[in-house]
Amino acid sequence: MQVTRFSIDPGFPVAPVDPRLFGSFVEHMGRCVYTGVFEPGHPAADADGFRADVLDLVRELGPTIVRYPGGNFVSGYRWEDGVGPLEKRPRRLDLAWRTVESNHFGIDEFLRWCGAAGVEPMVAVNLGTRGVAEATDLLEYCNHPAGTALSDLRRSNGTEKPHAVKVWCLGNELDGPWQVGHKTAREYGRLAAETARAMRMVDANVELVAVGSSNSSMPTFGAWEDTVLEECYDLVDYVSLHNYYEPLDDDVDSFLASGVDLDRAIQAIAATADAVGARLRSSKQIKLSVDEWNVWHHRHFSGQHALDWAGRRELIEDRYDVTDAVVVGSLLISLLRNADRVAIACQAQLVNVIAPVMTRPDGPAWRQTVFHPFAQAARHARGTVLRVEPRGPVVDTARFGPVPVVDATATVDPETGDLTVLAVNRSRTETVQMDADVRSMPGLRLAAATTLTSDDPTTRNTEEQPDAVTPQPLREVSLAEGRLLAALPPVSWNVLRLRVADPATHHKEHDR
Numbered sequence: 107m108q109v110t111r112f113s114i115d116p117g118f119p120v121a122p123v124d125p126r127l128f129g130s131f132v133e134h135m136g137r138c139v140y141t142g143v144f145e146p147g148h149p150a151a152d153a154d155g156f157r158a159d160v161l162d163l164v165r166e167l168g169p170t171i172v173r174y175p176g177g178n179f180v181s182g183y184r185w186e187d188g189v190g191p192l193e194k195r196p197r198r199l200d201l202a203w204r205t206v207e208s209n210h211f212g213i214d215e216f217l218r219w220c221g222a223a224g225v226e227p228m229v230a231v232n233l234g235t236r237g238v239a240e241a242t243d244l245l246e247y248c249n250h251p252a253g254t255a256l257s258d259l260r261r262s263n264g265t266e267k268p269h270a271v272k273v274w275c276l277g278n279e280l281d282g283p284w285q286v287g288h289k290t291a292r293e294y295g296r297l298a299a300e301t302a303r304a305m306r307m308v309d310a311n312v313e314l315v316a317v318g319s320s321n322s323s324m325p326t327f328g329a330w331e332d333t334v335l336e337e338c339y340d341l342v343d344y345v346s347l348h349n350y351y352e353p354l355d356d357d358v359d360s361f362l363a364s365g366v367d368l369d370r371a372i373q374a375i376a377a378t379a380d381a382v383g384a385r386l387r388s389s390k391q392i393k394l395s396v397d398e399w400n401v402w403h404h405r406h407f408s409g410q411h412a413l414d415w416a417g418r419r420e421l422i423e424d425r426y427d428v429t430d431a432v433v434v435g436s437l438l439i440s441l442l443r444n445a446d447r448v449a450i451a452c453q454a455q456l457v458n459v460i461a462p463v464m465t466r467p468d469g470p471a472w473r474q475t476v477f478h479p480f481a482q483a484a485r486h487a488r489g490t491v492l493r494v495e496p497r498g499p500v501v502d503t504a505r506f507g508p509v510p511v512v513d514a515t516a517t518v519d520p521e522t523g524d525l526t527v528l529a530v531n532r533s534r535t536e537t538v539q540m541d542a543d544v545r546s547m548p549g550l551r552l553a554a555a556t557t558l559t560s561d562d563p564t565t566r567n568t569e570e571q572p573d574a575v576t577p578q579p580l581r582e583v584s585l586a587e588g589r590l591l592a593a594l595p596p597v598s599w600n601v602l603r604l605r606v607a608d609p610a611t612h613h614k615e616h617d618r
Contacts, residue, residue: 107593109539110498110512114525114590115546120491121446123517126273128484129228129452130169131398132216133177135203135459136421141467142457143219144211148468155211156219159471163463164223164456167477168484173228173275173397173452174216178202180278181234181286185244188212189263201286203421204413213248214260217269226272228397228452233277233297233317234287238304245274245308273313273450275397276301279320279348281330291330295337302341315395315450318346322371328378335382340390344450347375348398350460351433352405358429360505362532362597364401365436365513367506369444372396376447393449399437400453401430401476402460424460426474428563428575428597435479435558435599436530439515442483445491453480464569472572475565478558482577482601486526489519501532512538512594518547523606525550531594534563538594545588550604552590555580559598577601 132138141148143164146155175183182201187209189195195209213229220227229248231241243256248269250257257268276298280289289297294317302314316338319327331345349371353361372394379392403424413419424430434453441451457463462477494515500508514529525547531538544550556577567574580600582593594600 107537107539108499108511109541110496110510111541111543112494112496112514113543113546114492114494114516114527116490116492116518117546118493120443120493122490123442123445123488124449125170126226126450127441127445127448128169128480129171129173129397129450130167130456131173131177131452131454132175132456133454133459134175134179134200134207135177135455136419136423137458137465138455138461139211142465144215145467154215154218154222156222157465157471160457160463160465161223163471163473164225167462167481169225169456170484171226171228171273171450171452172220172223172456173230176202176230176278178278178285180230180232181280183232185213185232185240189214189247189259199415205416205419213244214263214265217248217265217271227269228273228275228450229271230275230278231301233294233301234280234285237297238301241301242304242308245305245312249309272311273315274305275315275317275346276342277317280317281324281326282320291326291333292337295334298334299338299341302338306341313344314342315344315346315397316342318375320348322349322367322374328374331375331378332382335379335392336386339382339386339392340388342392344393344395345375345379346395346397347371349396350398350400350402350404351437352401352403354505357504358534359501359532360503362429362433362436362534363501363503363506363509364433365440366509368399368437368440372440372444372448394447395450396441396448397450397452398454399451400460401426401433422460423458423464425566425568426476427566428475428558428560431475431479431558431575432530432532432597432599434476435483435528436513436532438479438483439513439528439530442487442491442515442517442528466569470569472567472569474567475558475575478575478577479599482556483528486601486603487517487528489517492516492518499538512540514540523547523549525604527590527602527604529594529600529602531596531598531600533596535596537596540590540592540594542590543588544585544590544604548588549607550585551607552583552585553603553605555583555592555600555602557595557598557600559595563597
C-alpha cells in the first residue's frame with residue numbers, strides 16, 4: 107500500500123477559521139427560491155411560506171452566511187419590486203435567466219428566512235443597470251432605524267427593527283460579457299468606489315465586497331482585479347473570486363485535482379491585491395470572498411440564450427455522485443488551507459440549483475452527496491488551521507501536472523485542544539495509507555473517523571434512495587505513540603476527529 111506522510115504541529119498555524127468560510131448562496135434562479143426555500147401551500151410550509159423541511163436540512167448543513175439575491179439575477183433587479191403587499195408587487199422580466207419574476211419573495215422575506223435558518227445575510231446590490239442611489243436606498247431601507255421615508259417603509263412592511271445587514275456585495279460578475287450591465291474594469295472600479303463611499307456615509311459599519319473575476323480562466327483574470335482595486339482599494343474590505351469545476355473531456359483525474367486550481371487562483375488574486383496595496387502605499391490587506399464555488403457540470407447547460415420566457419423552471423439541477431462529493435471536499439480543504447486570505451466563501455447554490463439540498467414541489471427534500479463534506483467541515487473544522495504538507499505518491503493530470511494523491515488539512519481548537527483532520531484520496535483505484543505525525547500534541551485519543559466513498563463512485567442520492575451515500579465509519583484507523591494511521595479508500599472524503607483525553611491538562615498547558 108502506498109503511504110502519504112505529514113506532520114501536524116500547533117506551532118505552525120495558518121490562520122483562525124473565519125466561520126463565514128462556510129457560506130452558501132440563494133439566487134432567484136431556477137427553483138432555488140420558488141419551490142426551494144419558499145413554497146407557500148407546501149405541507150411543510152410555515153406561516154411565511156418557508157419550507158420547514160428545507161430549513162431543517164439547512165440547519166443540519168450548517169452554513170453561517172448566505173448571499174442573496176444573486177448572482178446574475180441581481181444585475182437587472184429592482185429591489186423595490188420585492189417589498190410591500192404581494193398583490194401590489196409587479197411581475198418583471200428577469201433578463202439574466204429569461205424568466206418572469208413574480209417578486210413574491212424579496213428582501214424582507216429573505217431576511218426573515220435568514221433569522222429562521224440562523225444564518226447571517228450577505229446582500230448584493232445592482233451595479234449592472236443601477237448605481238449609487240439605488241444601493242444607498244436599499245441600505246437605508248435595511249439598516250436605518252426610523253424617521254426616513256425608506257426606513258419607515260420597512261417598518262410599515264412589518265419589520266420594526268433594522269435588519270442590520272453587515273456584508274454587501276458591490277454587484278456581481280461585471281467582468282463577464284453575459285452580465286446585464288457588463289463593464290470595463292476601470293468603469294466598474296470607479297462605480298464601486300463611488301458606491302462604497304456613499305454606502306459608508308449611510309452606515310459606517312458595513313463590510314463591502316468588490317467584484318473580482320468570474321473565474322480564473324477569464325482573459326482578464328488578475329488584470330481586472332489590479333485595475334478595480336486601484337480605484338477602490340481603501341474603500342472595500344474584500345474582493346470576490348468565483349470558480350466552478352467539472353470533468354472536461356471526461357478527464358476525471360484532473361477533476362479530482364480541482365483544488366489545485368482553486369489554490370492557484372486564490373494565491374494569484376491575493377498577490378495581485380497585495381501588489382496594488384503596495385503601489386498605493388496602503389497598510390490595509392484585502393481579503394478574498396470566494397462567494398461562488400462548487401462543482402457544476404456546465405456542459406449540460408445550454409446557456410441563457412437558449413431559454414424562453416418562462417415562470418418557474420428547473421435549471422442546472424445537477425445530480426451529484428461520490429466523485430463530485432470528493433471534489434467538493436477537496437475544495438473545502440483548499441479554502442481552509444488559504445484561511446489567512448479567504449475570509450468568506452459561499453457554495454453556490456443552497457437548494458435545487460447545483461445544490462446540496464434537493465426538493466420536489468409539494469414533495470420531500472433530501473441531501474445530495476455533496477451535502478455531507480460541507481456539513482462535516484462546517485461542524486468540525488473550527489479553531490485554527492494548521493499547516494499540513496502531505497508527502498507521498500502523486501498522480502499525473504492533464505490540466506495540472508503532478509498532483510499529490512492525498513490532500514489534507516487540519517484544524518485545532520485552541521480552547522479544548524481537539525484536532526480535526528480532513529483528507530481526500532484522489533486515486534481512482536488505490537487505497538492509500540495516511541501516516542500523520544501528531545507527537546507534538548500529546549494526550550489525544552481517537553474520537554471518530556468517517557469516510558464517504560463507494561465501490562461505484564457514480565452512485566447518487568435520489569428521492570427514492572436519499573441515503574444511498576452517507577459518511578460511514580472508517581475501519582482501518584489507529585492512533586498510537588503519536589502516529590495517526592488511516593487507510594483511505596479510493597475516491598474518498600475522510601474526517602478524523604481526535605480529542606484531548608484529559609481536558610484539564612490541556613487547559614493548564616494552554617494557559618501556560
